[in-house]
Amino acid sequence: MTPTITPAAGTEHPLVSIGVPIFNEEKHLAEVLDSLLAQDYENIEIMISDNASTDSTPRICAEYVAKDPRIRYYRNDTNVHCFENFNRVFRFARGEFFMWASGHDLHHPSHVSKCVEIMLEDPSIVLSYSEMFWIDDKGQPLEPMEKGQEYIDTRGLELHLLRINVVLWGLRNGHATYGLFRTQALNKTPIFTHIFSPDLALLIELAAIGKFAYTSDPLLYMRRGKFHNNWPAYLSRYFPEELHNRKRERLYWRMMREVSTRVASHIRTIPGKALAMLSVVVGMWLTALRSIKTATTTGPPQEHYEVTSKRGDIRSEAKGA
Numbered sequence: 001m002t003p004t005i006t007p008a009a010g011t012e013h014p015l016v017s018i019g020v021p022i023f024n025e026e027k028h029l030a031e032v033l034d035s036l037l038a039q040d041y042e043n044i045e046i047m048i049s050d051n052a053s054t055d056s057t058p059r060i061c062a063e064y065v066a067k068d069p070r071i072r073y074y075r076n077d078t079n080v081h082c083f084e085n086f087n088r089v090f091r092f093a094r095g096e097f098f099m100w101a102s103g104h105d106l107h108h109p110s111h112v113s114k115c116v117e118i119m120l121e122d123p124s125i126v127l128s129y130s131e132m133f134w135i136d137d138k139g140q141p142l143e144p145m146e147k148g149q150e151y152i153d154t155r156g157l158e159l160h161l162l163r164i165n166v167v168l169w170g171l172r173n174g175h176a177t178y179g180l181f182r183t184q185a186l187n188k189t190p191i192f193t194h195i196f197s198p199d200l201a202l203l204i205e206l207a208a209i210g211k212f213a214y215t216s217d218p219l220l221y222m223r224r225g226k227f228h229n230n231w232p233a234y235l236s237r238y239f240p241e242e243l244h245n246r247k248r249e250r251l252y253w254r255m256m257r258e259v260s261t262r263v264a265s266h267i268r269t270i271p272g273k274a275l276a277m278l279s280v281v282v283g284m285w286l287t288a289l290r291s292i293k294t295a296t297t298t299g300p301p302q303e304h305y306e307v308t309s310k311r312g313d314i315r316s317e318a319k320g321a
Contacts, residue, residue, distance in 0.1 A: 013043045014096040014120075016112055016180070019089035023051040023079070025103045029060045032103050037068060041113035046071045049089035052079040082238075083192040090191060098183045105178060106135065106221035115180035118213045122155065126210030127203075129179025130219035141221075152176070153214040160208045161275055164263060167207040168283040174199030175222060176212070185209050188266065193258065196239060196251040201259045208266040208276065256284045 018036055022029065036046055048061055048071065061073040074092060090098060097119060099112065115128040134142040152170050154163040177199045189205050192198040239251055260280040264273040
């Protein structure tokens with residue numbers, strides 16, 4: 001099912017779809033939704049994809065659906081894989097732009113508006129995202145993401161091969177997946193697939209489609225979950241068979257094969273496809289040992305976060321989706 005994009009050519013405030021994949025979020029779900037409804041960009045729709053929650057999440061969602069017509073609620077009959085729930089909520093989107101909002105993150109009230117402003121400046125931009133701060137369980141700032149390593153801006157790079165290599169070599173964290181995407185660009189990808197870093201795979205593929213724009217304004221506040229810096233725990237949850245059989249390396253080679261193929265699919269010429277695939281293979285090969293042994297990932301979107309967070313007048317908490 002492909003999202004139907006609301007015509008927005010020439011409009012000043014195109015529709016932005018915000019997808020919220022959740023699972024058992026009763027403790028702080030109201031705070032998350034309040035944070036999104038507090039955005040100063042009003043032309044938004046909020047789609048909640050409930051992954052068969054067993055707590056009072058459905059009741060809270062019903063209350064908010066009744067409170068604000070911009071919110072729509074969908075519930076899975078059975079619990080599906082985390083990756084699929086993120087894909088599912090995207091399929092409900094109708095806007096020209098799309099943003100995932102996990103239940104554990106906080107958003108500055110101008111997060112959406114500032115990202116939209118950047119996107120409207122250049123139709124070749126497929127992703128606009130902001131500086132991110134880590135916050136603790138009380139919502140207090142811990143530290144910003146380390147500059148020079150995690151933030152990628154490819155505006156000005158017209159060659160897809162240059163953009164691919166900048167993202168491939170420079171991006172080591174998937175927090176940019178919580179930025180604002182051009183819906184048409186996401187439609188050209190399989191989004192999240194069952195590989196060990198589907199967020200990074202998506203970003204590398206999108207680099208072949210268009211440009212990334214970064215703003216230094218701190219508009220996103222992320223809470224560290226129990227999988228942060230815990231590679232074995234991440235593997236055991238999402239890839240237990242490979243971990244049990246000591247085949248972790250195969251996950252990386254599978255990702256390498258998939259990403260190279262996905263990137264090449266967006267390039268027209270045979271030499272261009274070959275160069276792009278070679279870039280992916282070489283880049284991932286040279287970082288394979290480090291990635292397998294010491295990889296740090298913010299997700300693919302993560303589950304079961306254990307802390308609450310608050311910053312200023314925005315509050316949020318989640319256990320994942």
